[in-house]
Amino acid sequence: MFLEYAPEGSLLDLMNKYGxxxxxxxxxxxxxxxxxxxxxxxxxxxxxxxxxxxxxxxFTPQHGTYLPILKIADFGLAKQQGAKDTRSRFRGTKYYMSPESIVGEVSGALDIWSLGCIVVEMITRRLPWDTHDQDDLRDKLLRGESPNIPEDMSKLGKSFLRECFTIDPNKR
Structure with a gap:
C-alpha cells in the first residue's frame, strides 16, 4: 500500500496554523x-x-479553491463493519472514542462520534473532553455523557453535533 505525500501535514498541523x-x-x-x-x-x-x-x-488546495483538501489516513485500527472487537476494552484514541467502543462494538457510528469530537476541537481549539484520565472518560461515556457543544456555533452546527453525539449508535 502506498500513501500520498501530504505536504501540508495533518489536520492537527492545520489547526495549529489557524492559531x-x-x-x-x-x-x-x-x-x-x-x-x-x-x-x-x-x-x-x-x-x-x-x-x-x-x-x-x-493537501494543497486545487485550482479555484482556497481551502486545502483533507483525506483520511492511518487505517491501522480499521475493522470490517459489524465485527466484534476482542482486542481490548478501548478502540481508538481516548479523546475521540465513542461509548460503544468501550464494549467493542464496531459500526460506522463509531467514526461519526469521532468526527463530532474533531468538529468540537476545530471550533473551540480545545480537546473535546476536559479530562486526561482514561478511566474517568470511560465512566463519562458509560453514563451517557458527550462532549459539550460549543455555544457560539450556528443552530445547524449544534444540530449536527447533537446527531454525532446521539448515545444510541443505531440512531447516529
Missing amino acids: GKIPERDVNCYTQMILEGLLDVHEKGFIHSDLKPSNILV
Whole structure:
C-alpha cells in the first residue's frame, strides 16, 4: 500500500496554523470532506476506528479553491463493519472514542462520534473532553455523557453535533 505525500501535514498541523478557532464556514467544508471520505470507507465495508486530527492529511488546495483538501489516513485500527472487537476494552484514541467502543462494538457510528469530537476541537481549539484520565472518560461515556457543544456555533452546527453525539449508535 502506498500513501500520498501530504505536504501540508495533518489536520492537527492545520489547526495549529489557524492559531486559534477555525471559522465555522471552514469547519463546515472540512467536515464535508471528512464525511465524504468516511462514506467511501463505510461503503467498502470498513470502519476507521481511530479518526482524529493527526489521522487526517492535508493537501494543497486545487485550482479555484482556497481551502486545502483533507483525506483520511492511518487505517491501522480499521475493522470490517459489524465485527466484534476482542482486542481490548478501548478502540481508538481516548479523546475521540465513542461509548460503544468501550464494549467493542464496531459500526460506522463509531467514526461519526469521532468526527463530532474533531468538529468540537476545530471550533473551540480545545480537546473535546476536559479530562486526561482514561478511566474517568470511560465512566463519562458509560453514563451517557458527550462532549459539550460549543455555544457560539450556528443552530445547524449544534444540530449536527447533537446527531454525532446521539448515545444510541443505531440512531447516529
